Amino acid sequence: MLTFVRGKNGDDTELISNLDPMRETKKIEIENLRLAYGGKEVIHGISFDVRANEIFGIIGPAQSGKTSLLRCINRTIEFTAGAKVQGMIKVDGQDVSRMKNVYELRRQVGMVAPLPVGLPLSIYDNVAFAPRAAGMRNKHHLDALVEKCLRQAALWDEVTDRLDSLGTRLSGGQQQRLTIARALSHQPEILCLDEFSIAIDPVTTMRIEDVLKELRKEMTIILVTNLVQQARRLADRTMFLWNGEIIELDSNEVMFSDNPRNRKTYEYVNGIFG
Amino acid sequence: MTVASNPSPRTQFAETRLVRKKHRSELIAKCFFGVMAAAMVIPLILIVVHVVKQGMPSLSWEFLTTNPRLGGIRGGIWSAIVGTLYIVTISLCVSAPIGVLSAVYLNEYAKENWFTRIVHLAVVNLAGVPSIVHGLFGLGAFVYAAGMGKSILSASLTLSIMTLPVIIASTKEALASVPVSFREACWNVGATRWQTIRRIVLPNSISGILTGVILQVSRTAGETAPVMLTGVATFKAVEGTGLFLYNPFTDQSMALSMHLYYIATQANNAPPSLPYAIATVLLSVVLLVNASAIGLRAYLRSRKKW
Numbered sequence: 001m002l003t004f005v006r007g008k009n010g011d012d013t014e015l016i017s018n019l020d021p022m023r024e025t026k027k028i029e030i031e032n033l034r035l036a037y038g039g040k041e042v043i044h045g046i047s048f049d050v051r052a053n054e055i056f057g058i059i060g061p062a063q064s065g066k067t068s069l070l071r072c073i074n075r076t077i078e079f080t081a082g083a084k085v086q087g088m089i090k091v092d093g094q095d096v097s098r099m100k101n102v103y104e105l106r107r108q109v110g111m112v113a114p115l116p117v118g119l120p121l122s123i124y125d126n127v128a129f130a131p132r133a134a135g136m137r138n139k140h141h142l143d144a145l146v147e148k149c150l151r152q153a154a155l156w157d158e159v160t161d162r163l164d165s166l167g168t169r170l171s172g173g174q175q176q177r178l179t180i181a182r183a184l185s186h187q188p189e190i191l192c193l194d195e196f197s198i199a200i201d202p203v204t205t206m207r208i209e210d211v212l213k214e215l216r217k218e219m220t221i222i223l224v225t226n227l228v229q230q231a232r233r234l235a236d237r238t239m240f241l242w243n244g245e246i247i248e249l250d251s252n253e254v255m256f257s258d259n260p261r262n263r264k265t266y267e268y269v270n271g272i273f274g
Numbered sequence: 275m276t277v278a279s280n281p282s283p284r285t286q287f288a289e290t291r292l293v294r295k296k297h298r299s300e301l302i303a304k305c306f307f308g309v310m311a312a313a314m315v316i317p318l319i320l321i322v323v324h325v326v327k328q329g330m331p332s333l334s335w336e337f338l339t340t341n342p343r344l345g346g347i348r349g350g351i352w353s354a355i356v357g358t359l360y361i362v363t364i365s366l367c368v369s370a371p372i373g374v375l376s377a378v379y380l381n382e383y384a385k386e387n388w389f390t391r392i393v394h395l396a397v398v399n400l401a402g403v404p405s406i407v408h409g410l411f412g413l414g415a416f417v418y419a420a421g422m423g424k425s426i427l428s429a430s431l432t433l434s435i436m437t438l439p440v441i442i443a444s445t446k447e448a449l450a451s452v453p454v455s456f457r458e459a460c461w462n463v464g465a466t467r468w469q470t471i472r473r474i475v476l477p478n479s480i481s482g483i484l485t486g487v488i489l490q491v492s493r494t495a496g497e498t499a500p501v502m503l504t505g506v507a508t509f510k511a512v513e514g515t516g517l518f519l520y521n522p523f524t525d526q527s528m529a530l531s532m533h534l535y536y537i538a539t540q541a542n543n544a545p546p547s548l549p550y551a552i553a554t555v556l557l558s559v560v561l562l563v564n565a566s567a568i569g570l571r572a573y574l575r576s577r578k579k580w
């Protein structure tokens with residue numbers, strides 16, 4: 001298990017971390033997070049940090065709490081009846097549970113779901129939905145933003161002459177890129193991708209992976225994936241989550257070496273169990 | 275499968291006794307279900323043909339556009355048509371907004387707790403209350419307690435209460451048919467619940483919602499028991515043939531369903547074709563409304579976006 005050295009009382013922690021030069025680079029801090037659905041605990045008190053501008057991989061089998069973890073960060077877990085969150089999640093040093101403007105939090109944390117969801121709106125409106133919901137009305141700004149996001153998601157060239165046709169009519173791979181464009185449209189500082197490549201072909205996957213490498217200059221990326229090799233290719237650090245507990249969290253050099261600290265990591269990464 | 279387990283591969287597709295038996299039972303099942311489905315159509319056709327044929331002698335343009343005379347046994351049915359129109363319109367104006375909005379609350383906002391469970395229970399049970407009981411409730415609540423007297427308003431409100439649970443149920447069903455993933459996608463980008471409802475949920479469930487509401491028109495037009503107790507007269511002489519025959523807040527009115535009931539069971543010396551003619555008009559109204567609901571649904575479905 002991974003542990004973090006911290007002062008025993010909260011003020012000490014604050015003091016120490018203010019002096020810590022690494023303080024600036026901690027984008028998300030999670031401390032002793034527990035999540036239960038209707039009394040059944042699925043995340044058992046995990047702690048870790050995500051650094052700014054890194055690609056943070058999360059691997060692990062189904063039911064290990066990966067998606068739930070992401071939903072805790074942007075607080076959409078609150079829409080699930082019976083979900084109870086304990087512990088502390090900080091984004092930019094701020095406790096998310098105390099944030100009054102949860103909509104701004106969700107705009108800061110872009111989320112891409114496993115299956116592509118084209119909203120039943122035009123391609124343009126799909127991408128302009130979030131900025132409009134946030135109150136942006138200026139047509140020129142919207143146009144520019146929509147183009148920028150579609151370009152970033154590697155979709156612009158394919159849809160540039162049919163922006164007013166329905167997003168739901170696009171192919172699966174295009175819809176997934178549309179979903180990514182929508183997640184970028186509210187200009188998040190953190191981008192969470194939850195098994196984004198599950199419904200798209202390898203070629204498109206590689207294109208999006210290139211996009212992600214570009215995007216990390218501007219934002220922090222959390223990449224949840226079932227494809228161990230994808231985490232290996234893209235991530236700086238990878239966390240192995242299993243049954244709601246962190247088995248190992250380390251840089252990719254260690255995680256995907258022949259000698260990770262935990263035997264289970266080696267076995268999972270190499271397909272021996274899981 | 276190996277060759278050894280199938281020594282003669284050419285015969286494995288041949289028709290055996292077992293296969294013939296399967297074919298036979300398939301055929302029997304298909305015919306049986308088909309006949310049952312066809313049986314649905316027969317009563318409707320018989321009713322329509324019988325009613326229209328019997329009512330033919332009394333049916334004319336004049337019959338539709340003149341007011342009844344001599345206690346209803348002579349003249350036309352215009353004032354009854356207008357009365358039904360008033361009652362249906364007012365009751366829908368009350369029940370549609372309340373029903374649709376409360377369904378949106380129940381489906382989109384409410385969390386599962388004791389309060390929503392009680393509301394659900396109330397909706398289901400209200401839908402099961404017989405219409406005559408609704409009529410008695412309307413008599414006690416609107417006519418006497420609220421002091422509205424026997425009036426179009428009392429009758430309309432009684433019918434509103436009767437149709438509310440059905441509108442709530444059909445609206446909830448329409449809302450639930452919009453995939454949850456759409457809502458989650460909206461919440462993920464920082465949209466509020468109301469923004470999600472207005473931009474995504476309502477535009478994509480409006481066809482189902484409207485269909486549910488329109489189907490209540492035909493139910494409202496056909497009910498007799500609740501309106502008989504709360505504001506519909508067996509006969510009321512009115513002047514003129516315009517649309518503004520009644521004051522909905524104070525007047526009682528005539529209504530097609532009540533007129534039919536009265537002529538068919540209570541009135542002496544009415545021409546034998548008269549009740550059938552009224553029935554034809556009532557039936558046409560109901561079928562017309564249903565047809566427009568189907569048409570509207572087909573139109574909105576063709577614009578459905580996923």
